Amino acid sequence: MRILIAEDEPVSCQMLERFLQKWGFEPVVTRSGSEAWQVLSGPNPPGMAILDWMMPDLEGPEVVRQLRDLEQSTGVANPIYVILLTAREASADVVVGFAAGADDYVTKPFRRDELQARVRVGARMRILQKALADRVRDLERALHEVKTLQGLLPICSYCKKIRDDQNYWTDVEAYLERFSDAEFSHGVCPDCYREHLAPTLEEMRRESTAGLRAPTGAELARRDVKNPAPSATPSSATPSSATPQSATPQSATPVEQPVPPRPA
Numbered sequence: 001m002r003i004l005i006a007e008d009e010p011v012s013c014q015m016l017e018r019f020l021q022k023w024g025f026e027p028v029v030t031r032s033g034s035e036a037w038q039v040l041s042g043p044n045p046p047g048m049a050i051l052d053w054m055m056p057d058l059e060g061p062e063v064v065r066q067l068r069d070l071e072q073s074t075g076v077a078n079p080i081y082v083i084l085l086t087a088r089e090a091s092a093d094v095v096v097g098f099a100a101g102a103d104d105y106v107t108k109p110f111r112r113d114e115l116q117a118r119v120r121v122g123a124r125m126r127i128l129q130k131a132l133a134d135r136v137r138d139l140e141r142a143l144h145e146v147k148t149l150q151g152l153l154p155i156c157s158y159c160k161k162i163r164d165d166q167n168y169w170t171d172v173e174a175y176l177e178r179f180s181d182a183e184f185s186h187g188v189c190p191d192c193y194r195e196h197l198a199p200t201l202e203e204m205r206r207e208s209t210a211g212l213r214a215p216t217g218a219e220l221a222r223r224d225v226k227n228p229a230p231s232a233t234p235s236s237a238t239p240s241s242a243t244p245q246s247a248t249p250q251s252a253t254p255v256e257q258p259v260p261p262r263p264a
Contacts, residue, residue, distance in 0.1 A: 001123055002026045002046035006036035008055050033058025040067050047126045053086030060084050061100035068101035077133035081122040
């Protein structure tokens with residue numbers, strides 16, 4: 001994390017710079033209030049600032065006050081953590097520093113361990129603020145993308161179609177896809193499987209099994225009963241295939257018998 005140092009006293013500034021480097025931070029050194037303000041108000045400012053109270057051109061509380069005004073006007077979600085460094089110990093001065101917008105207050109001459117503890121607290125606050133800002137941004141994006149169905153939905157008791165605002169009846173699936181970002185993945189519930197798919201699959205299995213083996217005598221008999229063979233129609237006999245018929249006897253001409261002679 002980068003930490004800005006605004007200190008016009010060379011010895012104190014050099015001590016702060018060395019301490020921050022030893023603690024694993026990247027110091028950004030400035031020597032006046034105006035120079036510190038240019039860095040803090042510019043692009044990509046440091047996440048933390050240690051400001052001396054008494055500086056040329058611009059004092060520490062005034063730098064903090066301008067910084068807070070800038071952050072409020074631009075809507076910064078993760079403000080810079082500011083520690084005021086001063087020899088003033090009066091409670092009134094402490095109140096003025098916090099009223100200007102400072103997050104912490106360290107008196108001169110500062111103790112190394114105390115300053116380190118306060119810097120660590122500021123670093124943790126920056127991490128927590130960043131995590132919170134990221135979470136809020138994700139929630140705002142999610143709320144912007146989500147469409148909510150509210151109110152009473154008129155639905156048919158039989159076909160389960162829903163009436164929309166234009167008085168048209170549509171399927172539940174089409175209605176939800178239209179008024180929300182939901183997408184459907186079709187499947188079959190256990191009840192519908194037992195009622196609709198299981199009988200069809202069983203019938204297909206039986207037909208497949210029956211097609212692979214020879215029909216039994218009972219199956220052939222049932223098939224003949226269902227599909228009886230058509231009756232044979234006598235065909236006209238051809239001369240070559242006609243069975244020879246016995247000739248009809250012709251009527252014989254009666255033979256006249258001789259009349260016996262009459263007795264005398």
